[in-house]
Amino acid sequence: MSAKKGMEVSIAASVAAKLARVEAIAAYPITPQTHIVEHLAELVANGELEAAYINVESEHSAMSACVGTSATGARTFTSTSAQGMELMHEILFIASGMRLPIVMAAVNRALSSPLSIWGDHSDIMAARDTGWIMVFCENGQEVVDSIIMAFKIAEDRRVLLPMMVNLDGFSLSHVIEPIEFPSQEDVDRFLPPYAPLYTLHPDKPVTMGAYAMPELYTEAKYSQEMAIRNSKTVVKEVMDQFSKEFGRQYNLVETYNIDKADTVFMALGSINENIKTAIDLLKEDGKELGLVAPRLFRPFPGDELAQILKTKKTLAVFERVMPGGAMNGPLYNEIASLVVQNGLNIRLENFIFGLGGRDVEPEELMGVFDRISASSKITHADNKNYGVIGVRS
Amino acid sequence: MAKPMDQYKWHELTVGCVIEDVGNAMEYKTGDWRSSKPVSNREKCTKCGLCWLFCPDAAIHQTADGYYETDLDYCKGCGICARECKPAAIVMVEEER
Numbered sequence: 001m002s003a004k005k006g007m008e009v010s011i012a013a014s015v016a017a018k019l020a021r022v023e024a025i026a027a028y029p030i031t032p033q034t035h036i037v038e039h040l041a042e043l044v045a046n047g048e049l050e051a052a053y054i055n056v057e058s059e060h061s062a063m064s065a066c067v068g069t070s071a072t073g074a075r076t077f078t079s080t081s082a083q084g085m086e087l088m089h090e091i092l093f094i095a096s097g098m099r100l101p102i103v104m105a106a107v108n109r110a111l112s113s114p115l116s117i118w119g120d121h122s123d124i125m126a127a128r129d130t131g132w133i134m135v136f137c138e139n140g141q142e143v144v145d146s147i148i149m150a151f152k153i154a155e156d157r158r159v160l161l162p163m164m165v166n167l168d169g170f171s172l173s174h175v176i177e178p179i180e181f182p183s184q185e186d187v188d189r190f191l192p193p194y195a196p197l198y199t200l201h202p203d204k205p206v207t208m209g210a211y212a213m214p215e216l217y218t219e220a221k222y223s224q225e226m227a228i229r230n231s232k233t234v235v236k237e238v239m240d241q242f243s244k245e246f247g248r249q250y251n252l253v254e255t256y257n258i259d260k261a262d263t264v265f266m267a268l269g270s271i272n273e274n275i276k277t278a279i280d281l282l283k284e285d286g287k288e289l290g291l292v293a294p295r296l297f298r299p300f301p302g303d304e305l306a307q308i309l310k311t312k313k314t315l316a317v318f319e320r321v322m323p324g325g326a327m328n329g330p331l332y333n334e335i336a337s338l339v340v341q342n343g344l345n346i347r348l349e350n351f352i353f354g355l356g357g358r359d360v361e362p363e364e365l366m367g368v369f370d371r372i373s374a375s376s377k378i379t380h381a382d383n384k385n386y387g388v389i390g391v392r393s
Numbered sequence: 394m395a396k397p398m399d400q401y402k403w404h405e406l407t408v409g410c411v412i413e414d415v416g417n418a419m420e421y422k423t424g425d426w427r428s429s430k431p432v433s434n435r436e437k438c439t440k441c442g443l444c445w446l447f448c449p450d451a452a453i454h455q456t457a458d459g460y461y462e463t464d465l466d467y468c469k470g471c472g473i474c475a476r477e478c479k480p481a482a483i484v485m486v487e488e489e490r
Contacts, residue, residue: 207411220410
């Protein structure tokens with residue numbers, strides 16, 4: 001077991017990619033990019049990492065180049081954020097449709113307009129249905145571990161899909177955290193070299209990304225959908241294997257203090273650490289609140305969530321994105337569909353928070369808990385559907 | 394393809410719909426997309442080969458006597474050959490079926 005090292009989480013993410021022995025990286029190195037690809041560029045330039053580093057002219061080209069390198073059979077990594085992810089949007093579907101196991105660190109940030117460089121989930125929620133496997137991280141250690149696991153999941157022959165590791169912009173990407181890095185030997189044992197099913201090679205020509213007539217398109221997309229749905233088993237397997245090798249257990253859905261609590265909060269990403277602090281503080285006052293945090297977001301762990309939620313009375317879903325005219329936030333909408341399909345008897349609340357980098361302190365979350373507990377009805381005051389935490393009105 | 398497209402089940406497709414059988418586009422005859430076909434006048438043709446060069450579907454072949462003819466199994470009737478033919482030896486004629 002190696003000692004913990006203080007490191008900026010972005011830099012740690014690039015060290016994780018290096019430990020995974022990535023062979024190709026394509027990136028457009030300008031804002032909203034992070035230190036992730038900047039540090040990888042340094043590692044390649046200094047000869048510490050033997051990989052092709054392709055500087056391109058836009059994020060659209062970055063993901064296009066990743067599609068190309070992955071198709072040749074190279075272990076491929078990139079990173080993006082905010083507007084960059086939206087510029088990649090078209091190619092995200094191509095990567096998943098072509099079943100290329102690219103791994104991307106997605107640093108979640110707000111979208112313009114108004115201009116903002118700060119953190120929220122506007123970017124990823126606009127890209128959530130692109131057919132990529134997606135996990136959300138709470139801290140730097142999870143980012144490092146998830147990147148290493150992501151290659152093993154994505155490259156599994158039963159999966160062969162691209163995977164995004166989501167980390168919150170600034171509140172994770174730009175903070176220095178104590179992180180334990182596995183040794184290169186251990187990572188090599190856990191993650192053998194990528195053995196692609198198909199490669200672009202003149203010795204054995206194939207066609208990738210071909211045209212599908214209406215007679216085939218539905219079957220092609222259904223086959224892809226089955227792959228992402230079935231990938232859940234492999235995600236679980238890899239998490240368990242990681243725990244055996246490295247001693248840190250991850251789960252599709254993480255929970256905290258749910259045994260005694262009737263009321264639970266749900267959120268994605270680093271806010272969960274604030275929710276845990278709020279839970280501990282509430283406990284001191286004799287109040288019980290639980291946390292149910294989907295680590296895996298795509299494929300959506302519906303069965304696992306239903307199992308946990310079936311004994312709960314109230315669930316508040318917290319989301320860092322404006323619904324954009326939808327009934328509620330995207331995570332809430334999935335939960336509402338899960339509740340109906342499973343016939344659960346649970347009261348649902350939806351709160352929007354932390355947009356464009358606005359902090360939400362544990363005290364504010366405790367206030368939400370008190371407000372919910374004081375009433376048996378839906379408590380949003382400012383909107384019929386969702387409430388917006390801290391909005392001045 | 395081993396069988397017609399509309400007979401494939403989802404689990405019979407290759408991962409990512411990769412086509413391992415190189416050149417199987419030959420099996421898909423695009424000639425029935427055509428609304429008009431190129432008709433060549435050998436008296437005007439100078440055997441320059443511009444039609445062959447410009448055909449985007451490689452549907453024009455040179456014959457043993459040096460003239461060019463269109464493979465109507467693949468010609469989509471785009472008319473580029475007629476447009477490029479300098480001596481106007483090729484004209485597009487509406488298909489009647």
